[in-house]
Amino acid sequence: MNIDNPKIWSLTDGSQGMISQTKGLAYELGVNIKELKTEIIFPWNRLQPGILPIYSWIFKNKLPLNEIPDVVISCGRKSVYLSVYLKKKYPNVINIHIQNPKISSKYFSFVIAPNHDALYGENIINSTGAIHHFKKTNNLKNHYEINTKNLITCIIGGENNHYSFSKKNTFDLCEKIKKIKSYNNKEILVITSRRTNQEIKHILKKELNSISTLWFGEGKNPYEFALYNSSYFIITSDSTSMISEASISGKPIYVYQLPMKRKSKRFIRFHDEFKKINITRDLNNLDKLENWTYTKLEESKRIAGIIKKRIIERNNES
Numbered sequence: 001m002n003i004d005n006p007k008i009w010s011l012t013d014g015s016q017g018m019i020s021q022t023k024g025l026a027y028e029l030g031v032n033i034k035e036l037k038t039e040i041i042f043p044w045n046r047l048q049p050g051i052l053p054i055y056s057w058i059f060k061n062k063l064p065l066n067e068i069p070d071v072v073i074s075c076g077r078k079s080v081y082l083s084v085y086l087k088k089k090y091p092n093v094i095n096i097h098i099q100n101p102k103i104s105s106k107y108f109s110f111v112i113a114p115n116h117d118a119l120y121g122e123n124i125i126n127s128t129g130a131i132h133h134f135k136k137t138n139n140l141k142n143h144y145e146i147n148t149k150n151l152i153t154c155i156i157g158g159e160n161n162h163y164s165f166s167k168k169n170t171f172d173l174c175e176k177i178k179k180i181k182s183y184n185n186k187e188i189l190v191i192t193s194r195r196t197n198q199e200i201k202h203i204l205k206k207e208l209n210s211i212s213t214l215w216f217g218e219g220k221n222p223y224e225f226a227l228y229n230s231s232y233f234i235i236t237s238d239s240t241s242m243i244s245e246a247s248i249s250g251k252p253i254y255v256y257q258l259p260m261k262r263k264s265k266r267f268i269r270f271h272d273e274f275k276k277i278n279i280t281r282d283l284n285n286l287d288k289l290e291n292w293t294y295t296k297l298e299e300s301k302r303i304a305g306i307i308k309k310r311i312i313e314r315n316n317e318s
Contacts, residue, residue, distance in 0.1 A: 006070035011079040024133035028304030116270035129244030153226040158195030174207035188212035254283035
């Protein structure tokens, strides 16, 4: 394998959160990258890997098997199938899975698992939060009518398997944002995610339209622009990815803690870890905005360095 310019396949189910993670690691390993959306047939698309055997015909998408990759980076349940298949077909391929694959790590060259997954092993590399493709610095131009001086960006998620997000929560969050605006008079940008439902958007518009810039999914997404230009962040607790991505900024991140539907040790460990290393503080009991600093997280770069070193060591041993 050419460690300086490997052929890399990025495997995901097409969701932006997973693409961000595979791209983040891929770009640190090389530039020759092919992105593939994994599509598999029933019942494999419903079942966890390990239950049924894997065959070439379970994949609906056409695979470019005329060009064998050097490195395969996968993220998500469906892509576990394809990664394992490619490793079996091409034993020399280095296959890297991001997140807990829910099967033995022996099927992969490396597994990148966040600390809050509490997954450990010889070929498992642990990350602080979720890895992603954003860098510490960026020269994005301001194509938005947003004053970046003392900008507070509020990133809103939505209900998931672990958190509820009710009308009451939305009104409470809006009151806190209005209170911050009243005594700071800072610019406020509100960005919703794909999981933010219409009811929450309606409340946000009614309560915050007069004091903030709102982005509900139409037009150019200001998310990346906000990561590099905000002085503060307010982020709902339901997404480890959004909080991890904002940590590239080195700016204060306030987390609005939503009520849990059921106790999740993973989310609890994540939020405890980020508080402990002084990246986040809770918004819920905030009286006034505080300013603090922390070391910007560059986990994709750090982990790529570990992988390169281990590959070189293996090559020298063989």
